[in-house]
Amino acid sequence: MLKGEYKVGVLGATGTVGQRFILHLHNHPFFKLVALGASSRSAGKAYRDVTKWKQVKQIPESVQRMQVEECTVEHFQQCDIVFSGLDHDVAGPIEDALRNAHVAVFSNAKNYRRDPLVPLVVPLINTSHYSVLPAQQKSLGLTKGYIVANANCSTTALVVPLAALEKAFGPLEQVQATTLQAISGSGYPGLPSLDILDNVVPYIGSEEDKMEWETYKILGGVSAQNDAFDYHAQSPLTVSATCNRVPVIDGHTVCAGVKFASKVKPSPQQVMEALSAYTCDAQHVGAPSAPQQVITVHQEQDRPQPRLDRDHQNGAGVNVGRVRGDALFDIKFVVLANNVQIGAATSSVMNAEVAALQGYV
Numbered sequence: 001m002l003k004g005e006y007k008v009g010v011l012g013a014t015g016t017v018g019q020r021f022i023l024h025l026h027n028h029p030f031f032k033l034v035a036l037g038a039s040s041r042s043a044g045k046a047y048r049d050v051t052k053w054k055q056v057k058q059i060p061e062s063v064q065r066m067q068v069e070e071c072t073v074e075h076f077q078q079c080d081i082v083f084s085g086l087d088h089d090v091a092g093p094i095e096d097a098l099r100n101a102h103v104a105v106f107s108n109a110k111n112y113r114r115d116p117l118v119p120l121v122v123p124l125i126n127t128s129h130y131s132v133l134p135a136q137q138k139s140l141g142l143t144k145g146y147i148v149a150n151a152n153c154s155t156t157a158l159v160v161p162l163a164a165l166e167k168a169f170g171p172l173e174q175v176q177a178t179t180l181q182a183i184s185g186s187g188y189p190g191l192p193s194l195d196i197l198d199n200v201v202p203y204i205g206s207e208e209d210k211m212e213w214e215t216y217k218i219l220g221g222v223s224a225q226n227d228a229f230d231y232h233a234q235s236p237l238t239v240s241a242t243c244n245r246v247p248v249i250d251g252h253t254v255c256a257g258v259k260f261a262s263k264v265k266p267s268p269q270q271v272m273e274a275l276s277a278y279t280c281d282a283q284h285v286g287a288p289s290a291p292q293q294v295i296t297v298h299q300e301q302d303r304p305q306p307r308l309d310r311d312h313q314n315g316a317g318v319n320v321g322r323v324r325g326d327a328l329f330d331i332k333f334v335v336l337a338n339n340v341q342i343g344a345a346t347s348s349v350m351n352a353e354v355a356a357l358q359g360y361v
């Protein structure tokens with residue numbers, strides 16, 4: 001149901017997430033990158049002159065000389081879609097202004113995730129939440145333009161296997177999750193090397209709270225009138241998260257324990273089969289960024305590992321390993337997700353691909 005080529009822009013194009021957007025979008029099959037935005041420090045200059053480019057791949061030729069603009073409506077209202085990798089300190093009013101200018105905004109920033117009419121979408125799980133977009137538009141008197149948020153990167157890692165387990169075995173009762181989060185999650189330049197090398201920092205501001213409540217919204221449903229999210233209202237699920245920063249560059253690892261609500265518990269083998277079999281709408285509608293395999297289940301005792309597994313399928317899926325029974329929980333496992341790909345830019349792009357393919361853009 002594509003309407004042809006869509007003009008897209010990137011806000012925060014010079015940042016850690018913005019650079020991933022550039023690599024995703026510069027030769028996309030139906031998104032044409034036409035506008036780049038960043039702060040007034042970068043505006044008016046060529047992209048290659050203001051970006052501290054940290055990717056192994058070079059800046060695409062077509063982007064090197066593009067002029068970076070201020071993130072104002074006048075520079076982006078030509079776009080059908082804008083991807084936001086903006087700092088959350090500034091993202092709120094900029095994204096709202098673009099929505100009001102009839103642009104579909106797909107944001108990585110946390111500002112609108114709690115909004116009762118903004119879908120919080122992990123494209124491997126809940127693109128069905130787009131059914132609330134007309135209610136969002138109606139509440140603002142808009143006929144075009146909306147905001148879709150993607151989740152926190154650690155939440156994204158955790159919820160994909162949880163969604164697959166709920167689909168196969170019914171509601172979950174308790175989830176305990178302990179993260180080992182990569183340095184790139186804190187943006188560039190991130191933590192000082194003297195804080196993170198040879199060290200683990202057992203605190204990431206507001207991360208635990210986000211992992212807990214975002215999970216409820218993502219795994220929840222939508223009201224019969226398509227005008228509200230139910231935040232998992234009918235579920236007995238309780239999530240408890242502990243977040244740590246570790247000296248890994250990219251790739252968030254989460255060690256999870258899960259209790260099922262049902263009295264009949266699946267075996268580790270059944271869990272592995274269910275995780276491997278899980279598929280999602282992004283695959284079914286043919287989103288170009290969707291992975292072949294949503295959850296790659298590793299049989300080796302010592303996988304997944306960030307260095308070895310984060311770039312599997314360009315970081316578009318998640319990796320699960322060490323699926324086993326437990327004395328306290330019904331099942332334990334380790335999940336790894338590339339925080340700057342499916343945890344950030346890939347999620348936004350895949351969300352927009354599904355929206356376009358389903359006629360929401």
Ligand SMILES: NC(=O)C1=CN([C@@H]2O[C@H](COP(=O)(O)OP(=O)(O)OC[C@H]3O[C@@H](n4cnc5c(N)ncnc54)[C@H](OP(=O)(O)O)[C@@H]3O)[C@@H](O)[C@H]2O)C=CC1
Nearest residue numbers: 012014015016017038039042085087088108109185187188
């Ligand atoms: N890194 C990650 O793993 C994840 C990040 N996110 C979220 O994505 C967003 C971007 O994160 P990240 O790329 O790591 O951050 P960075 O600090 O690397 O980049 C921030 C970007 O915001 C721009 N910016 C800063 N101030 C302004 C301003 N006043 N007006 C316009 N643009 C401005 C910067 O432009 P300039 O270069 O000109 O300063 C830069 O392009 C954040 O909201 C973050 O929370 C979400 C999930 C994962």
Ligand SMILES: N[C@@H](CC(=O)OP(=O)(O)O)C(=O)O
Nearest residue numbers: 108109110152153181185186
């Ligand atoms: N806080 C995450 C990255 C991030 O920016 O999260 P959020 O999008 O929820 O603000 C990390 O440090 O790894």
